[in-house]
Amino acid sequence: MTTPDPSREPEPTKPAGTATTPYKDRVYRSPAGVVGGVLVLALVAWLGIDAVVVGEGRTPWLALATMLFLAPLVFAYTLRPALFVNDDRLRVRNPLRLIVLPWGQVASLRSGFSNEVVDDSGTKYQLWALPVSVRARSKAARQEARAARAADGAGRSGAGKGRGRGGAGVPGGVVGAADLGAGAALAAGGPHRAETDRAMDELRELHERRQGEPGAQGEVTVRWAYEIIAPAVAGAVLLAVLWGLG
Incomplete structure (x- = not known):
């Protein structure tokens, strides 16, 4: 096991993704x-x-x-x-x-x-x-609708379990991880978008x-x-x- 040298200062790290840092052509x-x-x-x-x-x-x-x-x-x-x-x-x-x-x-x-x-x-x-793909947009819309229904169902299931186990409005109601899986995935991944629509979103942001x-x-x-x-x-x-x- 090596011991760090206290006389040696750590190298400063460069912030990533700053507005002043140009990137190569995407x-x-x-x-x-x-x-x-x-x-x-x-x-x-x-x-x-x-x-x-x-x-x-x-x-x-x-x-x-x-x-x-x-x-x-x-x-x-x-x-x-x-x-x-x-x-x-x-x-x-x-x-x-x-x-x-x-x-x-x-x-x-x-x-x-x-x-x-x-x-x-x-x-x-x-x-x-x-190029715009109507098929890709329709697929993304269907995925978005399914994710929204899953998140809504997870929320209702969690509220029901909370009332059944801990009482309505009482802390301690337990919600299963499987019930929140779809809603958490939607929150983490954001809305479903077609590939070219996501690219256009990136261009608008830039x-x-x-x-x-x-x-x-x-x-x-x-x-x-x-x-x-x-x-x-x-x-x-x-x-x-x-x-x-x-």
């Missing part, structure tokens, strides 16, 4: 979109390469043009969407655009049939990386905390994804030429 993506995109790209590559290898006449060229047209679009709408968040700004990488919004320029974050961010000028930008900070000011910038648009247009033109030549 990235939000759609797992379903990523998985679906990988599968579709694999299918396009398999069919296209097969047509190039065994096809005859114009078939290999048509296959190449189709892959050149489809692959960038599939990538753009499935794998590319992402949301990068830090203390100063929100970077929205949508299929064909990259939007950078300092928190000071964000007016609101809305959730409806889609999740959107609105800047101070009233321009809306859809958050493709956080927006409220950082929108007035000096480092979170600036201009909104929008850049088109020409690296996606150019090959897709080239593939479309090549397809049109090949079909026109008959």
Whole structure:
């Protein structure tokens, strides 16, 4: 057993999660979109390469043009969407655009049939990386209702046991731990929310905390994804030429 050295002062600990401590970019993506995109790209590559290898006449060229047209679009709408968040700004990488919004320029974050961010000028930008799932919302609502019923039933059971064992209003009424389990779980875990709705709650909280900070000011910038648009247009033109030549 080692004895601590009294002459050595303990190192100061840094507070975690303070408002002045910036964190690296937090990235939000759609797992379903990523998985679906990988599968579709694999299918396009398999069919296209097969047509190039065994096809005859114009078939290999048509296959190449189709892959050149489809692959960038599939990538753009499935794998590319992402949301990068830090203390100063929100970077929205949508299929064909990259939007950078300092928190000071964000007016609101809305959730409806889609999740959107609105800047101070009233321009809306859809958050493709956080798609709304009606099924996930319905599931969360059902879980919330079940938890509320369980908590209400636990409260009534506890009151009944208190009256039966200790008398109404008399301390000493004992409530079983199993009866309070559902209510305690609800209180500890909070309301049930869909994954994307929880992400939007986190973004709103960060927006409220950082929108007035000096480092979170600036201009909104929008850049088109020409690296996606150019090959897709080239593939479309090549397809049109090949079909026109008959």
